[in-house]
Amino acid sequence: GENVGLHLPTLSVQEGDNSIINCAYSNSASDYFIWYKQESGKGPQFIIDIRSNMDKRQGQRVTVLLNKTVKHLSLQIAATQPGDSAVYFCAENSGSGGTSYGKLTFGQGTILTVHP
Amino acid sequence: KAGVTQTPRYLIKTRGQQVTLSCSPISGHRSVSWYQQTPGQGLQFLFEYFSETQRNKGNFPGRFSGRQFSNSRSEMNVSTLELGDSALYLCASSLLGTGAETQYFGPGTRLLVL
Numbered sequence: 001g002e003n004v005g006l007h008l009p010t011l012s013v014q015e016g017d018n019s020i021i022n023c024a025y026s027n028s029a030s031d032y033f034i035w036y037k038q039e040s041g042k043g044p045q046f047i048i049d050i051r052s053n054m055d056k057r058q059g060q061r062v063t064v065l066l067n068k069t070v071k072h073l074s075l076q077i078a079a080t081q082p083g084d085s086a087v088y089f090c091a092e093n094s095g096s097g098g099t100s101y102g103k104l105t106f107g108q109g110t111i112l113t114v115h116p
Numbered sequence: 117k118a119g120v121t122q123t124p125r126y127l128i129k130t131r132g133q134q135v136t137l138s139c140s141p142i143s144g145h146r147s148v149s150w151y152q153q154t155p156g157q158g159l160q161f162l163f164e165y166f167s168e169t170q171r172n173k174g175n176f177p178g179r180f181s182g183r184q185f186s187n188s189r190s191e192m193n194v195s196t197l198e199l200g201d202s203a204l205y206l207c208a209s210s211l212l213g214t215g216a217e218t219q220y221f222g223p224g225t226r227l228l229v230l
Binding site for chain 1: 158160171217220
């Protein structure tokens with residue numbers, strides 16, 4: 001069945017460090033992945049996405065890596081700042097067939113805390 | 117562009133009542149998805165609407181329903197509320213709701229059932 005899970009529920013780093021948040025998925029049919037950031041009292045905010053025909057994608061201070069062989073996804077945040085403190089979710093969509101319409105399957109989330 | 121908006125932001129209901137939540141997608145987006153977020157179950161997909169039609173549905177009881185209007189605005193309804201329905205209800209919009217498409221979320225409606 002579909003399952004997207006995170007290895008670490010919490011991550012604590014110092015300001016300026018690089019952060020790595022990991023995610024494992026089990027649906028080999030998944031071909032689209034997204035990382036979201038959710039701050040307290042807010043909805044999930046899009047960070048970056050990647051399609052299965054890629055293994056790396058970079059944004060501003062963030063990089064997503066996809067390893068389809070081991071079904072693993074990671075989000076790297078460079079020079080982490082206190083404003084990066086939030087819960088981070090990975091999500092996937094199988095991208096095929098009617099059951100994929102508008103449906104993202106989310107991981108459990110990782111709480112990132114950045115200490116000044 | 118304005119983001120996804122949801123109303124109301126907070127609701128308190130009692131068991132057995134029903135509730136209707138509203139979502140206005142980003143202008144031009146035709147797909148609206150709804151999710152329930154709880155501490156125990158995380159974010160779970162409820163259903164998706166496109167062109168006033170429900171195209172996909174998650175594993176929730178029939179008490180959870182929704183609809184979409186011709187302007188793409190969507191509502192979801194929960195009838196006969198149970199304590200376990202207390203959650204943050206999120207809607208997200210995307211252009212067409214195809215698999216490989218970014219969904220943008222609203223701030224959510226926090227529902228408390230007493």
